[in-house]
Amino acid sequence: MATITRRQLLGAGGALGATALLSACGSTDPAGSEQAITIWSSLSDEQQNDYFRKHFAEAYSGKYPVLFSPKAAGTIDRLTQTALAAGSGPSMIGTPGPSSFVSSYWSAGYLADLGPYEQRYGWAEKFASWALAASEVEGKLVTLPGSYETMVFYSNPATLDKLGLTVPTTREEFENFCTEVKGQGYIPLAAGKADYKGANEWFASLGLNHGAGPEAVYSALQGETKWTDPVFVDAIDRMASYFKKGWFGGAVDLYFTTNFPTLYEQLASGKAAGMLSGTWDFPNFGAYFGKAAGNDATWDWTTVPSLGNGVPPVVWDLAIGGSVGISTNFQDTAAAADYLNFLTTDLKTIIASVEDMNFAPSPIRIAAADFSAKADKRTVRLYSELSAAKSIGYTTWTFFPQQTETYMIDYFENVITGQLSAKAYCEGIQSRFSREKAEGRVPTAPKPGGGLS
Incomplete structure (x- = not known):
């Protein structure tokens, strides 16, 4: 609909x-x-x-x-x-x-x-x-x-061929991929939030689901564990480190000023090797790839790589x-x-x-x-x-209560700029989540591994 x-x-x-x-x-x-x-x-x-x-x-x-x-x-x-x-x-x-x-x-x-x-x-x-x-x-x-919708890894196959790379599937492959692309003078992953501050939560969700893992996220959503646990602090800190290295958008300051049309142009032209975004971008590529754009560029998608130890190789961010x-x-x-x-x-x-x-x-x-x-x-x-997905992740805009989600959007950018530590960020999540959990405002989440039935 x-x-x-x-x-x-x-x-x-x-x-x-x-x-x-x-x-x-x-x-x-x-x-x-x-x-x-x-x-x-x-x-x-x-x-x-x-x-x-x-x-x-x-x-x-x-x-x-x-x-x-x-x-x-x-x-x-x-x-x-x-x-x-x-x-x-x-x-x-x-x-x-x-x-x-x-x-x-x-x-x-x-x-x-x-x-x-x-x-x-x-x-x-x-x-x-x-x-x-x-x-x-x-x-x-x-x-x-x-x-x-779900989050995916977008790529331009011609760009990957030119760079001699393949889409990463593990944390080690992901970090090697971004290091190599950055070293060759390209943007590892097109990213920017100039058009929409809410883009921050996409990366917070990726950090939690692919860095800490869906089992850990589900446990915290049930109130069984806390968002201040080291597995979450480490996952957010790791994602922030990727931003600080310029892997997302080329540099932190560019992430703040880059708009969505620029991201699509970067992927289509080969300036960026990939892009982590949602499947809502499927309709947007037509103006930048192929005949409508006056070029022969193509795009493809695959699942987001695992970014943490013990995290399943394929997690669908639900x-x-x-x-x-x-x-x-x-x-x-x-x-x-x-x-x-x-x-x-x-x-x-x-x-x-x-x-x-x-x-x-x-x-x-x-x-x-x-x-x-x-x-x-x-x-x-x-x-x-x-x-047919079996291993699912939990996005902030679907499974987190409203005030917690808003906090995660507003303060994630303070983490990637170094103004707020990952530990303090997770403490802020926990303080809001525990209050909303007590008020019955946490949406119902399916168990991990249960699929989409």
């Missing part, structure tokens, strides 16, 4: 991320003819906007028509919060994942309980169980997952890219639930959007056989391998 996701927040294009925000529909449409469900979203360009309008808004045939209105990525959350507080705003509240704003919206009384509709639409059979569990607050299903719930300010909850079901579970529409626009699907049950022959083989491989 489509919701306000990481990819929209970066102005990057959207995994089925367009559902974003359905605004208050107790009013009439612009023509004054009838009530309507209005969608706000922040897709990256007119092509994506037009596609979503046609296939996810106008194609819906329910009680109310659906009107689509693009909004700026930088202001959509603030606009939503202001409108909700005024008693209007989005009828379907979108957030960048279950840990972002959801618990606050629920506590404030803005989100409707979706439990009465779960059996009606068979959501337990349609969605992966982990995704529905992570969408609960205080035992109530209050949002549906709009898209799912993430919900966007969550959508129904506002209590909207009076017809049943009608909104019907549209939400279409938006997140209509397999034909969703698969077509993946093939046509590289939108990311919601975490419904998808098999390789669901795709047509025209589908990008890299995309089919992604969802085939991801659906």
